[in-house]
Amino acid sequence: MGSKGLIGKAKRTLTEEGISSVAKKTKNFLIYRAKTGFKKEEMVDILFINGCALSHPERYRVDHQMEQLEANGLSVDKVFYTEVKPEMLRLCRAVIVFRCPITDEVKELIEKAHYFNKRVFFDVDDLVIDTKYTDKIEYVQQMNKTEKTTYDDGVVRMGETMRLCDFCITTTPALARELKKYDKEVFINKNVANERMVKLSLDAIKNIKKDASKVKIGYLSGSITHNPDFEMIKPALVKIMDEFENVELVVMGHLDLPKEFGRFENRIIRQTFGDWGKLPAIIAELDINLAPIEESIFNEAKSENKWTEAALCKVATVASDFGAFKDVISDGETGVLCKNGEEWYKKLKMLVEDDLLRNKIGENAHKKAMKEYVTTYSGRALAKFIKSKLARSIAFVLPSTNVSGGVNVVLKHCDILRQNGVDAMVINMDNSDNNIMNSDGEVNVVSVEKHDISAKFDGMVATLYTTVKFIKEYPDVKQKYYLVQNFETDFNEYGSVTKREANATYTESDVSYITISEWCKKWLSQDFGQKVKYAPNGIDLDKFEFRERKFNSGKIKILIEGNSDDYYKNVDESFKIVEKLDRSKYEIVYLSYQGEPKKWYRVDKFYHKVPNDEVGKIYSECDILLKTSILESFSYPPLEMMATGGYVVAVPNEGNKEYLKDGENCLFYEQGNIDEAVEKIEKIASDTELRKKLVENSRKIVTERDWKKLEKEILELYK
Numbered sequence: 001m002g003s004k005g006l007i008g009k010a011k012r013t014l015t016e017e018g019i020s021s022v023a024k025k026t027k028n029f030l031i032y033r034a035k036t037g038f039k040k041e042e043m044v045d046i047l048f049i050n051g052c053a054l055s056h057p058e059r060y061r062v063d064h065q066m067e068q069l070e071a072n073g074l075s076v077d078k079v080f081y082t083e084v085k086p087e088m089l090r091l092c093r094a095v096i097v098f099r100c101p102i103t104d105e106v107k108e109l110i111e112k113a114h115y116f117n118k119r120v121f122f123d124v125d126d127l128v129i130d131t132k133y134t135d136k137i138e139y140v141q142q143m144n145k146t147e148k149t150t151y152d153d154g155v156v157r158m159g160e161t162m163r164l165c166d167f168c169i170t171t172t173p174a175l176a177r178e179l180k181k182y183d184k185e186v187f188i189n190k191n192v193a194n195e196r197m198v199k200l201s202l203d204a205i206k207n208i209k210k211d212a213s214k215v216k217i218g219y220l221s222g223s224i225t226h227n228p229d230f231e232m233i234k235p236a237l238v239k240i241m242d243e244f245e246n247v248e249l250v251v252m253g254h255l256d257l258p259k260e261f262g263r264f265e266n267r268i269i270r271q272t273f274g275d276w277g278k279l280p281a282i283i284a285e286l287d288i289n290l291a292p293i294e295e296s297i298f299n300e301a302k303s304e305n306k307w308t309e310a311a312l313c314k315v316a317t318v319a320s321d322f323g324a325f326k327d328v329i330s331d332g333e334t335g336v337l338c339k340n341g342e343e344w345y346k347k348l349k350m351l352v353e354d355d356l357l358r359n360k361i362g363e364n365a366h367k368k369a370m371k372e373y374v375t376t377y378s379g380r381a382l383a384k385f386i387k388s389k390l391a392r393s394i395a396f397v398l399p400s401t402n403v404s405g406g407v408n409v410v411l412k413h414c415d416i417l418r419q420n421g422v423d424a425m426v427i428n429m430d431n432s433d434n435n436i437m438n439s440d441g442e443v444n445v446v447s448v449e450k451h452d453i454s455a456k457f458d459g460m461v462a463t464l465y466t467t468v469k470f471i472k473e474y475p476d477v478k479q480k481y482y483l484v485q486n487f488e489t490d491f492n493e494y495g496s497v498t499k500r501e502a503n504a505t506y507t508e509s510d511v512s513y514i515t516i517s518e519w520c521k522k523w524l525s526q527d528f529g530q531k532v533k534y535a536p537n538g539i540d541l542d543k544f545e546f547r548e549r550k551f552n553s554g555k556i557k558i559l560i561e562g563n564s565d566d567y568y569k570n571v572d573e574s575f576k577i578v579e580k581l582d583r584s585k586y587e588i589v590y591l592s593y594q595g596e597p598k599k600w601y602r603v604d605k606f607y608h609k610v611p612n613d614e615v616g617k618i619y620s621e622c623d624i625l626l627k628t629s630i631l632e633s634f635s636y637p638p639l640e641m642m643a644t645g646g647y648v649v650a651v652p653n654e655g656n657k658e659y660l661k662d663g664e665n666c667l668f669y670e671q672g673n674i675d676e677a678v679e680k681i682e683k684i685a686s687d688t689e690l691r692k693k694l695v696e697n698s699r700k701i702v703t704e705r706d707w708k709k710l711e712k713e714i715l716e717l718y719k
Helices: 003-017 020-034 054-070 085-093 104-115 145-164 173-182 193-207 224-243 258-265 274-282 306-312 325-326 341-353 355-372 381-388 405-419 465-473 498-506 518-528 572-580 613-619 636-643 674-686 688-702 709-716
Strands: 041-050 078-082 094-100 119-124 167-170 185-188 215-220 247-252 267-269 289-293 318-319 334-339 393-398 423-428 435-440 443-447 451-453 458-461 477-484 514-515 530-532 556-561 586-592 605-608 624-627 647-650
Touching: 041 054, 054 078, 054 094, 054 274, 054 381, 078 085, 085 094, 085 104, 085 443, 094 104, 104 119, 104 145, 119 145, 119 381, 119 556, 145 173, 145 518, 167 173, 167 381, 173 185, 173 325, 185 381, 193 274, 193 306, 193 498, 215 224, 215 274, 215 341, 224 341, 247 258, 258 267, 258 443, 274 306, 289 306, 289 341, 306 318, 306 355, 318 325, 318 341, 318 355, 334 341, 341 355, 393 405, 393 465, 405 423, 405 443, 405 477, 405 636, 405 709, 465 477, 514 518, 556 572, 556 613, 572 586, 572 624, 572 674, 586 613, 613 636, 624 636, 624 674, 636 647, 636 688, 647 674, 647 688, 647 709, 674 688
Parallel strands: 041 078, 041 094, 041 451, 094 119, 119 167, 167 185, 215 247, 215 289, 247 267, 289 318, 318 334, 393 423, 393 458, 423 443, 458 477, 477 514, 514 530, 556 586, 556 624, 586 605, 624 647
Antiparallel strands: 435 443
């Protein structure tokens, strides 16, 4: 389980049951987790995909940005690119891909993201997206053919990933300028220090005891590509060490120290390139930090990390008057800038001789870094940019994804929203977390039993009274809806708590009520005083193929639909009716999504839990639908039968009177009047003119209910 989920449960237990219960339950959970390896995955706002194996870039561009976003209310997670699986997409609202070369899995994930209207951001901190940049690096030019082929392949693949993404995030104005050439909107989010870096730096300042008789100058290089940078300042540094015997040079990283420094060996301190957590203590010992950089388009794009790390430790930085250093440093105030070798010598000498100036610059840089270069205080703009690009998100909360008419309506609404740019998904209250795939498309599903959910949503929709509590208690949602599809109070027996609980869900003041039934709109308004938005239910005509019925050969097929366990479906009455029909003339087909036939039912063919996409075939095979439900908010089966060209005999109820008209497009009979129902079935079977009339009128209703004509009304529900 994610830490947020555990903390939330612990707080509730503490409030409701006391500290002893918290301790006991925590102990039991840890024992269970140790035995089973149980861990809930978490659905977050932003998933980072790290494509860089180097720890330093990952730390700054993944871990630190995650901390920035968390400090601004967005939940985050990360995965290394070789571990990417496209199904991870359902557990986030957006993806940030950092320096990631394209792979089949990454490409599929990005394509799925576009399908589901989830945004993908490409983050990069170097111009490693095109060989036209990397070919200019001296280190790359020195590679042998095999090495360069491998290196170039990674650069090309990284560029391919960048091109597939929607937006770019980068570190410097120079990088942003180049990225914009690829028709990308680019946001600049500078490299900043995380809280641990700050803590380690402050501790290092407290603990350090400098030798006032010495001046330590540090060159803490990063990659091997920094060798030419050091060559640029070599003459000035040699001259300084010749003039000042109290100057020591601290070097760290992949640096080939020139031979000219051989005579200063006793004043050169070498540090190993190891755990970054030890770096602040090393920097804090310095008096001057060196940050030379050669002028090139590649180097102009590099960030000011060396200044930041030194500033946190109150150490003055001397840097090239170029690129990001030029942007961050006020010369003589928060650092020192040098244009050429002569300036490097003069300004280094000035700082070596003037400890008060060194300290002043270090203090000024520290104040600037603590205000502008710490994750906690610097991530608001990044979070705002990401939020501004996210598609509107709506989550439908279902008690179960088992096939039913109500679930089918939710899935259709999901599909319509997705096709109109919304990130629509299903939160499932049971343990099924399989995405739903049908002819409409694919719907993301996240199970609350298997996942912690900490993502923010623009809208969350309850779909049954048992799901209302979830949306009311979920903290990170702007608009809460209740899609009412029936009077669920009557689903429960008198004397049961659940009957009262269901009824209470129609009294909420902080929930927007929406419905697909004119009847539901009426009683919600009149009986509960709610403002209700209504959009009619529709039908996908592609799934219900029209077939003209002849009634002149073979048995007439009667279709009975409904769960035999639900009293309001009144399925028993259907089978009492067909008992009176001639077996030689009629064949009985039973379709149920849940309950099975009772022993006494007369059934010639039984269909159970049929996928939604296959239901139309069953209706098309049958001739007359016998629908005896006494409670429906919107009765789909008659509309579906009419769409295939079949006929309907039904008990009138509030859920079918919205579109069924007796003698016009169906035949009604009075509930409980078995003989009348038999008579109506026989009338359809024998009266050719009646059948012609019923079909003609049915086609008009079905055409009006085509989902394609109702999209605007459906979208209006969720505004």
